[in-house]
Amino acid sequence: MDLAEFDHHAGIPGTTIFDGRQAMKGYALNKMCYSFNSKENRDEYLRDPEVYFDKFRLNEQQKQACRDKNVLALIEAGGNIYYLAKFAGIYRMSVQDVGAQQTGMTTEEFKQKLLDAGR
């Protein structure tokens, strides 16, 4: 088998497949987000995010995406949504807030879109 056969990045619009390539790219960022499972770590992060970024060796792209709380940029920087959800949780962003931000809607519009899917 050729590795190229396993290129999952072809063509589902608006979707980044989180595979080995993304996992390598986002390891530090995801590791930081994983640490947020513990309240102690969340509190430490909130005391000084910049120090916490360096503790986990985030690169500049990852730091900036965190500062901006920009979910698409966090994914671009290698973030995995299951771990990013814990980052979003620190800022009390719901999954609807996260969805709204990524699709350029208000949270109310995004919730309506979900309701419409059930009609």
Added chain:
Amino acid sequence: MARILGGITTSHIPAVGNAIANELFDDPYWKPFFDASPPIHGWLADAKPDVVINIYNDHGLGFFLDKMPTFAIGAAHEYRNEDEGWGIPQLPPFPGDAELSWHIIEGMVADEFDITSCQELAVDHGFTVPMQLFWPKLGEDPNFPRAIPISANTVQHPIPTLHRALHFGKSLRKAILSWPRDIQVVVLGTGGLSHQLDGQRAGFINTEFDKYCMEKIVSDPDELTRISRMELVEKAGAQGTEFLMWMMMRGALGERVNLLTKNYHVPISNTGAGTMLLECTE
């Protein structure tokens, strides 16, 4: 001899845990979802399973990307949840059945399934929400079963194929049925159905595909094994790959099952929510 009585599928959205905590059972948003539970409560009250095999996918609590098992089986005497980063309430520990866990691990590895065994495993909402949903009193229910968590990787590709997931269930069935003690077992398949949390396609829900999956999982799960993993991402959404847990459960139920109840509701949070109760015929 151990018997498998049936299987239950459900979505396991964290918001359901909050809705249970706030008793929103009759709230207009939640009622169509919670209406699926009473027939299952009734069936469980009669069936009184001794053990529940809870097949779920960890969402970044029990496992990190440093070591990501494709299939992991809990082998602990008890399992605890944690707050997962957004303050989910701490629940009392869930009693396990470590001896049966090891029997399953032995049986499945002998059957050439390569299992990661976990003597410690923090269980997240994928495990706890279905337990709260089907045994609302948890440990205070005198019939609360011992639990064995099984988690499959859907966090990071490559994820297992649908074919492998179904076969996992079949191997799990053989291992359970070879347990010499007289116990009754139910199997949960939790997660899904269609949803996508990430990317510009966030909010994607595919009711037609969900309904197709709910039909075929009963009558012809083999047909579902023809769906490729990328096709599953495309049709069910990036996190709709959790449907793998349903396939694993289905494999454990034997060839023919009776569908006892079925409920489908959109949306719960960002998700198409499917609940089913399948009774084994063998």
